[in-house]
Amino acid sequence: LKIAGPIDHVDYKNKLNQFIFDNHIENVTFVGSVSGKQKEQLLAESDYLVLTSHSENFGMVVAEALAHALPVLVTDGVPWPQLESKGCGWWVPREVETFDKILSHVLDLPRDVSIQMGRLGRSWAMQEFSWEFVAKKLVLGYEWVINRVDKPKFIKTDK
Numbered sequence: 001l002k003i004a005g006p007i008d009h010v011d012y013k014n015k016l017n018q019f020i021f022d023n024h025i026e027n028v029t030f031v032g033s034v035s036g037k038q039k040e041q042l043l044a045e046s047d048y049l050v051l052t053s054h055s056e057n058f059g060m061v062v063a064e065a066l067a068h069a070l071p072v073l074v075t076d077g078v079p080w081p082q083l084e085s086k087g088c089g090w091w092v093p094r095e096v097e098t099f100d101k102i103l104s105h106v107l108d109l110p111r112d113v114s115i116q117m118g119r120l121g122r123s124w125a126m127q128e129f130s131w132e133f134v135a136k137k138l139v140l141g142y143e144w145v146i147n148r149v150d151k152p153k154f155i156k157t158d159k
Helices: 010-022 036-045 060-067 096-107 111-128 131-145
Strands: 002-004 029-032 049-051 072-075 089-092
Touching (some): 049 060, 060 111, 089 096
Parallel strands (some): 049 072
16 A cells, blocks of 8 residues: 655654554555656556545546546545546545445455456546647637637536
8 A cells, every 4th residue: 555645744644654553554655745757657556546535626636547547436525426427436425434345345346347447547537638628628618708609518607
C-alpha cells in the first residue's frame, strides 16, 4: 500500500502509523506529494486508485488514474458518481463499514475483471477528458457567452 499526497497534520500521520502498528499491517509506505515522472511511475505500478475525501472540486488524480487504466474507488465527497455507470470504479458513501466492505470486494476481484474495468476507464478518460475534448467544450462555452450558439447541454444554469 502506497499512500500518496501530503499529510499536513502530524497528529493524523501519527494516528495512521499507530493504526498500522496496532493492526500488524505490513508493506505500507507514505510517499508524500508526487508529481511528474514520479507520479507517472506510481500510477504505472498501481492496480487501483483509492481516494477518500470529504470534498474535492474535481479530483484530478481520478482522471489521471483513469487515463492510466486503473479502476478507481472514491468516496462520495469526490464528484465522480459516473465511475459506476461507466463500469470503471466505485463511488461509495463515507461510512467506514460500507467503505471496508467495498474495498474488500475490490481487492478480491479477479485480475481480468480489474483489467477490463481499467480499459473502460481509460476509454472514458480519452473520450471526455482529453485536451481535444476539453478544448472543444471551452470554445462552445465561450461561443455561448458571446451569444453565437445556444447554451450547450454541459453548462448548468438556473435559467
